[in-house]
Amino acid sequence: MEVFFWVTDLLIPVMMIVVGYFFKKHPPTTINSVYGYRTKRSMASKEVWVFAQRYFGGL
Numbered sequence: 001m002e003v004f005f006w007v008t009d010l011l012i013p014v015m016m017i018v019v020g021y022f023f024k025k026h027p028p029t030t031i032n033s034v035y036g037y038r039t040k041r042s043m044a045s046k047e048v049w050v051f052a053q054r055y056f057g058g059l
Contacts, residue, residue: 024057 028036031049036042042052 020057022057023053027053027057 023036027050029050031043031046036049037052037056039052042049
């Protein structure tokens with residue numbers, strides 16, 4: 001039972017690291033409303049979109 005809690009405690013941080021790495025190396029290239037760091041400001045232009053996605057991946 002102790003191992004189960006240990007695994008569940010590490011699952012979310014590991015998933016956040018994996019998703020962050022994915023977004024940093026392969027950010028969404030087109031502005032979309034499905035996934036990515038989506039705010040009015042980040043969706044204002046293509047240049048801002050790319051910067052926001054790369055920055056989001058490093059958080």
